[in-house]
Amino acid sequence: xxxxxxxxxxxxxxxxxxxxxxxxxxxxxxxxxxxxxxxxxxxxxxxxxxxxxxxxxxxxxxxxxxxxxxxxxxxxxxxxxxxxxxxxxxxxxxxxxxxxxxxxxxxxxxxxxxxxxxxxxxxxxxxxxxxxxxxxxxxxxxxxxxxxxxxxxxxxxxxxxxxxxxxxxxxxxxxxxxxxxxxxxxxxxxxxxxxxxxxxxxxxxxxxxxxxxxxxxxxxxxxxxxxxxxxxxxxxxxxxxxxxxx
Amino acid sequence: xxxxxxxxxxxxxxxxxxxxxxxxxxxxxxxxxxxxxx
Numbered sequence: 037x038x039x040x041x042x043x044x045x046x047x048x049x050x051x052x053x054x055x056x057x058x059x060x061x062x063x064x065x066x067x068x069x070x071x072x073x074x075x076x077x078x079x080x081x082x083x084x085x086x087x088x089x090x091x092x093x094x095x096x097x098x099x100x101x102x103x104x105x106x107x108x109x110x111x112x113x114x115x116x117x118x119x120x121x122x123x124x125x126x127x128x129x130x131x132x133x134x135x136x137x138x139x140x141x142x143x144x145x146x147x148x149x150x151x152x153x154x155x156x157x158x159x160x161x162x163x164x165x166x167x168x169x170x171x172x173x174x175x176x177x178x179x180x181x182x183x184x185x186x187x188x189x190x191x192x193x194x195x196x197x198x199x200x201x202x203x204x205x206x207x208x209x210x211x212x213x214x215x216x217x218x219x220x221x222x223x224x225x226x227x228x229x230x231x232x233x234x235x236x237x238x239x240x241x242x243x244x245x246x247x248x249x250x251x252x253x254x255x256x257x258x259x260x261x262x263x264x265x266x267x268x269x270x271x272x273x274x275x276x277x278x279x280x281x282x
Numbered sequence: 283x284x285x286x287x288x289x290x291x292x293x294x295x296x297x298x299x300x301x302x303x304x305x306x307x308x309x310x311x312x313x314x315x316x317x318x319x320x
Binding site: 114116171 | 317318
């Protein structure tokens, strides 16, 4: 049982929460207005998936309910959430969680409830085979104990940013075992100088001058919310991590 | 028994039963996973 969340209210907390929601992808799937909608380019064979309307959910869910959904992958009725990646969310601190909730509660309620997911036959087959991610609750405990290397106190803030943002695709230890099976170990950063890394984070264009699928999409949607200092800090941390003896 | 009746009884119906049975098994296995309470 977790301790109660710290109280976070007011425009500053909501502003910090909005930034976190942008960086971690809440506003990607649940939309800028948090009223949700369909996501992914799916069809009846794979399924139709819907991000819920958080402005409606927040009217009935307590702060603890919302935190449990995000960090533990469990709904108030005890069922696991499906199709919401918790790889990075599990490491949100209590203060960060409180800020995100303050942001959710600051948004005006509106829109309609989104439908339940329709899981198509091919995704059901993959779910049975274990090749698509199961409900988050089944992996959050294992994910929570994975952490990227500690390489010095000067990298504490950037390491935490990597833990909560990069971990979704690259895994909690950043070794490339997260939500996206094609995401590499972030030791790959050694091929990037700071200008190339900044270009990757701002535009999604890699050091080879090409787009890189999901990384490109995520960079354009989320990473533009990083400041230049944060990008430089992330680059410094990832370089130090890559060069650290294992 | 005509050839098409033998084919229906020997191949088509068993195939349909096996496919729908396996589909039901997958559906129920998914449902058990997704409806589990934590």
